[in-house]
C-alpha cells in the first residue's frame with residue numbers, strides 16, 4: 419500500500435535521522451562533510467556529529483585549527499553534509515553555512531570534550547605536514563587548536579529509495595515549507 423506522505427512528515431523524519439545519529443555510539447556518529455579548499459578543489463571527509471539543535475537549525479562538529487577544512491571554511495563557509503541511512507533507505511544532503519571558531523568561546527567547551535577525543539586536537543608537526551616516518555609526530559591535546567564548527571542548515575534534500583522513491587527539498591528561506599522534487 420502507498421504510504422500517505424506529507425512534506426512535514428519528511429522534514430520530521432530528517433530530524434529523527436539526525437537525532438538518532440547524534441545518539442549513536444561514537445564510531446557510528448559520523449557524517450560526510452564536503453568543503454571547497456582555497457584552490458577550489460572539493461574536499462570530502464568524515465567528521466563526528468557533536469550536537470544538533472532543531473530550533474536553531476544547527477549542527478556542530480569539532481576540528482583541529484590546523485586542518486585544511488578549518489582554513490577552507492574561513493575562506494568559503496559554504497559546505498554540504500551527506501548522510502545515508504540504509505535502515506530507512508534515506509539519503510540526506512544538507513547544505514550548510516559554517517561558522518568556525520577557535521577562541522575563548524571554543525575554549526569554554528573544551529572541558530566537555532572527553533579525554534580520548536581531546537588528543538585529536540593539536541599535533542606536532544601540525545596535521546597535514548609531511549613527516550619522514552609514520553609515527554614522527556606527537557599528539558598535543560591542545561586547547562589552542564580545538565576548533566568548533568557551527569553549521570547553520572540552509573537546505574535539506576531528502577531522497578527516499580525505499581518501497582517508494584520520492585524526493586523533497588526544504589529551504590530555510592522558505593521557512594522549511596518544502597517542495598516535492600522528481601527523484
Ligand SMILES: Cc1cc2nc3c(=O)[nH]c(=O)nc-3n(C[C@H](O)[C@H](O)[C@H](O)COP(=O)(O)O)c2cc1C
Nearest residue numbers: 448463464465466479480481482485486487488546
Ligand atoms: C570515523 C572518522 C571520524 C572522524 N572525525 C573527525 C572529526 O570529528 N573532526 C575532524 O576534524 N576530523 C575527523 N576525522 C578525520 C577527517 O576525516 C580528516 O581526515 C582530517 O580531519 C584531515 O582533514 P583536512 O584535510 O581538513 O586537514 C574523522 C575521520 C574518520 C574516519
